[in-house]
Amino acid sequence: MLLFSIVFETGCNSNQKEEDIKDLIVYGGTSGAVIAAIQAKKMGKSVVLVSPDTHLGGLTSGGLGWTDTGKKEVIGGLSREFYQRVYDKYSQEDNWKWEAQEEFGNKGQGTPAIDGEFRTMWIFEPHIAEEVFNEWVKEVGLEVFRDEWLDRENGVIVKDGKITSIKMLSGKEFKGKMYIDGTYEGDLMAASGVSYHVGREANNVYGEEWNGIQTGVYHHRHHFQVLESQIDPYWIKGDPSSGLIPRISENDPGIKGEGDHKIQAYCFRTCMSNHPDNRVPFPRPANYDSTQYELLVRIFDNGWDEWFGKFDMIPNRKTDTNNHGPFSSDNIGMNYDYPEATYERRKEIIREHEDYQKGLLYFVANDPRVPKDIQEEFQNWGLAKDEFIDNGNWPHQIYVREARRMVGSYVMTENELLKKKATPESIGMGSYTIDSHNIQRYVDSEGHVQNEGDIGVHIPGPYEIALGSILPKKEEITNLVVPVAVSSSHIAFGSIRMEPVFMILGQSAATVAMMALDQDLAVQDLKYQDLKSELLQDGQVLTMEDAIQ
Incomplete structure (x- = not known):
């Protein structure tokens, strides 16, 4: 067609x-x-x-x-x-x-x-x-x-x-x-x-509660509070001089309620299949580096077993697979310059996200440090062979959850959504939960890894x-x-x-x-x-x- x-x-x-x-x-x-x-x-x-x-x-x-x-x-x-x-x-x-x-x-x-x-x-x-x-x-x-x-x-x-x-x-x-x-x-x-x-406006810009930096807020299961014990961020545990393991920022997250120019994490919504005749093995990126997933190893070692938590089934034994958990397909902190970037820079960001996410899938399917029961079940899956056939079965659209937002004739805020303020001149309706994915991954004051920015307000x-x-x-x-x-x-x-x-x-x-x-x-x-x-x-x-x- x-x-x-x-x-x-x-x-x-x-x-x-x-x-x-x-x-x-x-x-x-x-x-x-x-x-x-x-x-x-x-x-x-x-x-x-x-x-x-x-x-x-x-x-x-x-x-x-x-x-x-x-x-x-x-x-x-x-x-x-x-x-x-x-x-x-x-x-x-x-x-x-x-x-x-x-x-x-x-x-x-x-x-x-x-x-x-x-x-x-x-x-x-x-x-x-x-x-x-x-x-x-x-x-x-x-x-x-x-x-x-x-x-x-x-x-x-x-x-x-x-x-x-x-x-x-x-x-x-x-x-x-x-x-x-x-x-x-x-x-x-x-x-x-x-x-x-x-980015995020400070709460005092529009009189909101859930805008701005949200340290200490844990609404979904995409944070480290879901684990039995917290995760050390350093290559040598307890030794900051050994350096941070990958995918953790060394920067301070900022003060709760203040604004910044950071945006929600992006990912690809991958379409997987577990039908033997309609799946292809997860590809190994040319620049694959298993050390990029050291944090996931530590999360698995902590007993986390929700890897399949967002394998949402669509027709014909396929999935719309989304981010789930403290470390998943959301490539936290790697997209801040995307909204304003040149086309060339955007392509670099998209490629980095693709390599990260393909590498993540390959890692879980093949690395011996992954729990055996998770790996064996995951090996029954692959990319859907009959989807995105002109792009190596990989989605052609990255999930741009947020980029530029106009400051127009009227600015919608959480106050209209929460019915604290009437909305003038309706042209349609929304009804989904107020939802933001994680925006930062950092080291907290106690020396543990933490995610910040994930919000879910009914x-x-x-x-x-x-x-x-x-x-x-x-x-x-x-x-x-x-x-x-x-x-x-x-x-x-x-x-x-x-x-x-x-x-x-x-x-x-x-x-x-x-x-x-x-x-x-x-x-x-x-x-x-x-x-x-x-x-x-x-x-x-x-x-x-x-x-x-």
């Missing part, structure tokens, strides 16, 4: 004049970007999707198949339609190749994996998600340019508060009346001169997301909407950043842009009541009164 889609798009592109001014240019290949472009096409507009990625869908098609649903009744519009299209895919017997559907069961994250009543499926394989996006793009006749990278230095032309054109490193130029930045990194937003923030129920959170300040840019690198505090983004929400916000962003275009308005001047009516008509859930029951 991918090859057919690319042929279609190339043929479509050959009949287009690049100098034509389109109604909307969407930059990005994430799920939010794709849905934004589809929505604008459904509104009858001329649209171009310019994707730096070859594969469409971001994390949704990049390994995150165990969907962070939250409350499914607040997922509406095209976001819900995506999961309905996944359901339709798995209604075809041919898509159950490695196990029968009745063998899969129906376990999902807070909701049944397969909801027959509403014909939605929330748990899926990466290639199925990508097929859905590719077929949908073809169905609406969307013009797509893949592997096109924004010239971040000189490629964005702004005149009188409006973006007039964007140029790619390839030399291609795209002119639009409206623009959407649908990237995880917020590259178009930043290059346009829009205000943004990287919310009282689904919350509304403000229109202003996807809009830049009017004095900066008036024809740009940002549905992924949204305007929110670090800790609020920890809940908003879920893939179904990005699709919800992508649809709303396109609706805002196209309605403002029709009325010849700055995106900030569109009347909310007009927008609200259109969003509800298109099936979006804006308040609990609209929830799908």
Whole structure:
């Protein structure tokens, strides 16, 4: 399906004049970007999707198949339609190749994996998600340019508060009346001169409790407090002069509640298989160094036995494997410069993460220091042979949990999520726990290893997301909407950043842009009541009164 889609798009592109001014240019290949472009096409507009990625869908098609649903009744519009299209895919017997559907069961994250009543499926394989996006793009006749990278230095032309054109490193130029930045990194937003923030704000910036440095907070099982005894960080135990073992920072973590410019750890959501005919052995990286996993050896020696704790099963005997425990796939502290980095530096960071995580898998499968029972069970697994086949069965998208976040017309904070403060002008809802992965690994005051930054705060129920959170300040840019690198505090983004929400916000962003275009308005001047009516008509859930029951 991918090859057919690319042929279609190339043929479509050959009949287009690049100098034509389109109604909307969407930059990005994430799920939010794709849905934004589809929505604008459904509104009858001329649209171009310019994707730096070859594969469409971001994390949704990049390994995150165990969907962070939250409350499914607040997922509406095209976001819900995506999961309905996944359901339709798995209604075809041919898509159950490695196990029968009745063998899969129906376990999902807070909701049944397969909801027959509403014909939605929330748990899926990466290639199925990508097929859905590719077929949908073809169905609406969307013009797509893949592997096109924004010239971040000189490629964005702004005149009188409006973006007039964007140029790619390839030399291609795209002119639009409206623009959407649908990237995880917020590259178009930043290059346009829009205000943004990287890292954690201090708690006193927005009157929050869970933002900033969180030393001494242990909410999940991703810290060293889960062990029977604490771990010594030095090569010679008790001897600081022997040096720290790898993957531990020598820096002080900072003062609780203060801000910093550090971000959540990244990882790849690996798709593994335990089917003998559909697995490949975990590869040994060319620069493999077993000493990088000395900390894991000490954790295993401490009796930790939760290695398989986040092998979440998706159809056909595969997994969406996520980080779990004190030392796992999250590459803590190795991504701080990623949001602002050059493309070349980002590639280096991604490669380092890939080498680290591949090395971790190889280590557990082969190193004699790994407990025998864990190793023998793990040797039944491998990378899924029929996933990511053009990338050595490795995910094509790193999990950018957090990068730049716009400081826009309205900033979402934990106060809106925890219902301490009302949210104005809802354009969709979120409902996932306030969630941050670890940000630092350091030596505490007692000389032990500790992780910091992992937060899990339950919310009282689904919350509304403000229109202003996807809009830049009017004095900066008036024809740009940002549905992924949204305007929110670090800790609020920890809940908003879920893939179904990005699709919800992508649809709303396109609706805002196209309605403002029709009325010849700055995106900030569109009347909310007009927008609200259109969003509800298109099936979006804006308040609990609209929830799908």
